[in-house]
Amino acid sequence: MSSAAASSAFILALSSGTPGGRRRGAPPFRSGASLNFPLWAPPPPPPRAPRDDATVARAEAGPGGRDAAPPERRAGAGADATSRQPNARRKAVSRRRDPVQPVGRYGSGPGNAGASQNGALAGGEIKSIVAAPPASIVKFAGPGYTVILPTQDVAPRAVVPAPEPPLPPPEENFVSRPASIPKPGTDGNAGFGEVDVERVPNPIPPPPPAPEPEPAVQEQEAAWDFKKYIGFDEPDETKDEAGVDADVAGSFEDYENDDPGPLAGENVMNVIVVAAECSPWCKTGGLGDVAGALPKALARRGHRVMVVVPRYGDYAEAFDMGITKYYKAAGQDLEVKYFHAFIDGVDFVFIDAPLFRHRQGDIYGGNRQEIMKRMILFCKVAVEVPWHVPCGGVCYGDGNLVFIANDWHTALLPVYLKAYYRDNGRMQYTRSVLVIHNIAHQGRGPVAEYPYMDLPEHYLQHFELYDPVGGEHANIFAAGLKMADQVVTVSRGYLWELKTVEGGWGLHDIIRSNDWKINGIVNGIDHQEWNPEVDVHLRSDGYTNYSLRTLDAGKRQCKAALQRELGLEVRDDVPLLGFIGRLDGQKGVDIIGDAMPWLAGQDVQLVMLGAGRADLERMLQNLERTHHDKVRGWVGFSVPMAHRITAGADVLLMPSRFEPCGLNQLYAMAYGTVPVVHAVGGLRDTVAPFDPFGDAGLGWTFDRAEPNKLIEALGHCLDTYRKYKESWRAIQARGMSQDLSWDHAAELYEKVLVKAKYQW
Numbered sequence: 001m002s003s004a005a006a007s008s009a010f011i012l013a014l015s016s017g018t019p020g021g022r023r024r025g026a027p028p029f030r031s032g033a034s035l036n037f038p039l040w041a042p043p044p045p046p047p048r049a050p051r052d053d054a055t056v057a058r059a060e061a062g063p064g065g066r067d068a069a070p071p072e073r074r075a076g077a078g079a080d081a082t083s084r085q086p087n088a089r090r091k092a093v094s095r096r097r098d099p100v101q102p103v104g105r106y107g108s109g110p111g112n113a114g115a116s117q118n119g120a121l122a123g124g125e126i127k128s129i130v131a132a133p134p135a136s137i138v139k140f141a142g143p144g145y146t147v148i149l150p151t152q153d154v155a156p157r158a159v160v161p162a163p164e165p166p167l168p169p170p171e172e173n174f175v176s177r178p179a180s181i182p183k184p185g186t187d188g189n190a191g192f193g194e195v196d197v198e199r200v201p202n203p204i205p206p207p208p209p210a211p212e213p214e215p216a217v218q219e220q221e222a223a224w225d226f227k228k229y230i231g232f233d234e235p236d237e238t239k240d241e242a243g244v245d246a247d248v249a250g251s252f253e254d255y256e257n258d259d260p261g262p263l264a265g266e267n268v269m270n271v272i273v274v275a276a277e278c279s280p281w282c283k284t285g286g287l288g289d290v291a292g293a294l295p296k297a298l299a300r301r302g303h304r305v306m307v308v309v310p311r312y313g314d315y316a317e318a319f320d321m322g323i324t325k326y327y328k329a330a331g332q333d334l335e336v337k338y339f340h341a342f343i344d345g346v347d348f349v350f351i352d353a354p355l356f357r358h359r360q361g362d363i364y365g366g367n368r369q370e371i372m373k374r375m376i377l378f379c380k381v382a383v384e385v386p387w388h389v390p391c392g393g394v395c396y397g398d399g400n401l402v403f404i405a406n407d408w409h410t411a412l413l414p415v416y417l418k419a420y421y422r423d424n425g426r427m428q429y430t431r432s433v434l435v436i437h438n439i440a441h442q443g444r445g446p447v448a449e450y451p452y453m454d455l456p457e458h459y460l461q462h463f464e465l466y467d468p469v470g471g472e473h474a475n476i477f478a479a480g481l482k483m484a485d486q487v488v489t490v491s492r493g494y495l496w497e498l499k500t501v502e503g504g505w506g507l508h509d510i511i512r513s514n515d516w517k518i519n520g521i522v523n524g525i526d527h528q529e530w531n532p533e534v535d536v537h538l539r540s541d542g543y544t545n546y547s548l549r550t551l552d553a554g555k556r557q558c559k560a561a562l563q564r565e566l567g568l569e570v571r572d573d574v575p576l577l578g579f580i581g582r583l584d585g586q587k588g589v590d591i592i593g594d595a596m597p598w599l600a601g602q603d604v605q606l607v608m609l610g611a612g613r614a615d616l617e618r619m620l621q622n623l624e625r626t627h628h629d630k631v632r633g634w635v636g637f638s639v640p641m642a643h644r645i646t647a648g649a650d651v652l653l654m655p656s657r658f659e660p661c662g663l664n665q666l667y668a669m670a671y672g673t674v675p676v677v678h679a680v681g682g683l684r685d686t687v688a689p690f691d692p693f694g695d696a697g698l699g700w701t702f703d704r705a706e707p708n709k710l711i712e713a714l715g716h717c718l719d720t721y722r723k724y725k726e727s728w729r730a731i732q733a734r735g736m737s738q739d740l741s742w743d744h745a746a747e748l749y750e751k752v753l754v755k756a757k758y759q760w
């Protein structure tokens with residue numbers, strides 16, 4: 001792992017490639033040092049011409065439309081209160097240790113989340129980042145910007161066929177001048193601050209771009225299949241012999257009566273889900289699953305839904321929309337293009353930029369600076385997507401619009417939305433919801449790096465956080481949580497835990513003071529993807545699809561296929577235990593390792609699939625080597641193998657130390673595989689313990705993430721498996737009969753979106 005040390009100022013705890021080692025380079029700021037960061041606040045916006053937003057017509061008609069909207073209340077009173085307290089404490093301290101994140105897939109730090117129980121707070125040392133209060137930083141003159149984005153547009157290759165394009169943000173023309181942003185250094189930080197230009201307003205406006213020729217419009221329409229998109233492609237049977245449309249010839253009233261309308265009713269909105277990963281294109285864990293499935297469920301309810309995700313590779317389904325924009329991230333001008341696919345009722349928009357390209361195999365890779373730069377760019381671009389990207393020919397517009405941001409990677413989006421636009425009287429009908437999938441990764445970094453986020457100076461207070469372990473730092477997740485209109489976390493149990501000192505990972509005070517807007521909603525299952533009846537990964541190599549009706553034969557066949565594929569003895573009577581997950585402290589795979597002496601004495605087979613921390617990968621390999629007759633440790637990321645283990649195993653082990661929701665236990669239950677879990681977070685919410693007397697329950701739970709507790713619960717589980725076949729079968733059947741679909745979760749999300757919409 002590369003150290004970010006030499007990038008003198010920047011030690012944001014973002015990168016999976018950056019340990020919390022001591023920084024080598026001299027920090028740019030010491031108490032009393034001269035500071036010249038280009039901090040600024042956007043001046044008041046120019047008067048805005050009235051216009052209509054190009055949103056879906058039916059959405060506009062809703063009660064929350066712009067006409068119905070009450071006057072806005074400025075958010076943030078509570079947020080301000082939370083940020084003041086750390087300031088007071090900070091003043092008493094002249095030198096601080098800098099927060100350096102642990103490694104994580106989300107770019108936190110080496111030990112990874114669970115390694116240090118609060119790894120996000122642990123880390124290496126920095127010599128005095130900022131000893132002076134923020135006021136001393138922010139008084140330096142800015143370059144006099146107005147609004148920061150976008151820096152400059154180029155004419156799109158094709159004219160957008162929107163009936164009336166929405167108003168873009170104020171355009172500025174820029175000329176280059178020497179940058180005043182200090183370069184953090186070059187060690188492992190090549191791209192950061194490497195462009196010695198920054199943008200200053202050019203008093204001479206350029207001529208407006210020439211209109212595009214007519215053929216380009218046709219080309220664009222063809223590419224988007226406009227008619228198909230809005231449902232104009234009606235089958236020939238609907239036309240009578242004279243070619244008259246049946247609807248037109250018949251009763252329009254009948255047509256209206258037949259149409260039940262969207263499930264969401266008058267609540268339909270334009271929804272833009274913004275995430276750093278999205279299954280099936282790019283996934284490292286549960287966030288990818290959620291970003292791939294929740295939007296489809298929202299679309300089924302009638303919302304117009306878009307997913308915005310970086311384009312890490314060449315995705316066959318997505319086509320270049322022919323639009324180019326330029327954005328600035330961490331001092332560098334970056335070209336951005338947009339790729340689009342319309343699948344299952346959802347617009348998937350892939351942001352193409354050099355920073356994202358070729359990251360497919362390592363989407364959170366690079367050092368902390370690189371990760372942060374990518375996320376700054378991504379959030380700046382995403383917040384303007386509703387203006388610039390005409391999906392199906394029509395931009396979403398900023399009326400009746402809600403963004404759903406996910407985890408710290410996109411926690412800057414609610415901040416940009418407010419700082420750039422809503423504070424300036426723009427995007428007044430746009431809301432943001434931030435979803436906490438995992439608070440262990442927060443985007444921590446030194447206050448000195450705040451200027452790279454291109455935010456007004458008075459926003460610094462929302463980022464500032466002091467805690468005893470991490471010291472004084474800037475915290476992206478903290479700011480996002482304060483700025484979002486509503487917050488969701490992925491189970492009610494986890495919401496409760498987030499408010500505790502142990503579970504809040506330093507953000508518990510912020511969670512508590514924003515409790516009024518935080519909701520717990522358990523994730524769902526994408527039944528196209530995780531369904532034993534249609535699972536494509538069970539169609540070959542001896543596996544088979546099955547349902548509750550064919551469970552016994554189906555699972556037997558899948559188990560035998562799994563044993564064969566992995567070279568285990570093919571036996572139906574031996575309980576087959578599975579584990580699937582990222583190999584880090586969170587998932588507790590080491591607890592299984594510690595329980596191995598006991599497991600070795602049992603007549604069981606154990607299959608583990610995971611990738612992550614090198615020591616845990618080695619552990620899997622060692623366990624396989626030592627217990628080759630009964631253990632397989634598959635190191636790597638294999639979606640087909642995850643499906644096959646879920647289908648072929650009898651029991652799924654999840655000894656997670658913490659688990660915001662957990663998807664694998666949901667998948668397991670849908671496949672008739674019985675979960676044995678540490679009762680924490682979403683695992684406690686979703687796995688009701690087996691009650692042999694009441695013939696109820698879905699699996700086994702244990703109350704501490706310790707090997708002896710796992711052994712105790714697993715012992716009872718194996719006992720039931722071997723001796724009480726009927727009870728076992730009933731547990732399986734109850735698990736498979738649950739409604740774990742995203743449709744239910746989407747309904748709950750919709751309530752949150754509506755709350756946000758009417759929140760002023």
Ligand SMILES: Nc1ncnc2c1ncn2[C@@H]1O[C@H](COP(=O)(O)OP(=O)(O)O[C@H]2O[C@H](CO)[C@@H](O)[C@H](O)[C@H]2O)[C@@H](O)[C@H]1O
Pocket residue numbers: 284285286287289290437438490523580581582609610611636637638639642659660661662663664682
């Ligand atoms: N080696 C491997 N090969 C193939 N597939 C693999 C794999 N390792 C993991 N996966 C897959 O990745 C997903 C992981 O889901 P989790 O719920 O464990 O999410 P994770 O902890 O990453 O994310 C966070 O976000 C999710 C979503 O909100 C929360 O459920 C969770 O508690 C929280 O920690 C599953 O689909 C699993 O099959």
